[in-house]
Amino acid sequence: MNQHDHGMKVRREVLGDAHVDRATAEATDLTSDFQRFITEYAWGGIWTRPGLDRRSRSIVTLTALIARGHDEELAMHLRAALRNGLTRDEVKEVLLQTAVYCGVPDANTAFRIAQEVFAQEVFAQEAPGDE
Template identity: 65%
Template structure:
């Protein structure tokens, strides 16, 4: 079961984040973080992201909102770049960040808007 869960997780991870990102991340794995990387691939990507009930776009928008609300700037930016794979739009991110302002606070939303503007501008410059 674990190997199947890992394989499912890696498939979803690649679909959401893109092969290039996942390849870079897996090349950086060391003995120190191997167990952790396998854990998140199995449990976050395989068990949660691959669950039925919500489509991948909705899950991605929820994840983006949570990363913004919790102030996880690096993960937030990574997931913004991954919107190319999931079809989450900049307008949807903007609306989600408006919710962050109300429910998590204006400073969290302010930081998230700043990061989103930078990331989306960079994405516009890329093919």
């Protein structure tokens, strides 16, 4: 399996097929090289390294996204963190930790986003039909 294929496999496992399908379907001449780049470099080159498990990588990713104020990406990676096995209580602890090191306003925003994501996840689990 080449780096792109391996990256796509991990990207799908972490972010879910629906997100990856949407991102790749929306690729244009402008964004297709970027999609290939993040699939090969981030997902195939970094997320596949043996030094950290996916739970740990999710914790690092959440912290970095909060610190940089990347709220749209934060919502996506909160869902990924749950998919990677973090519990809601563990996510809460990560967010509390970021209040000290990233700042209270950033953690406040992260808690708001997490509450929205958690509510969406509960709704999705309760909704009948196929995923």
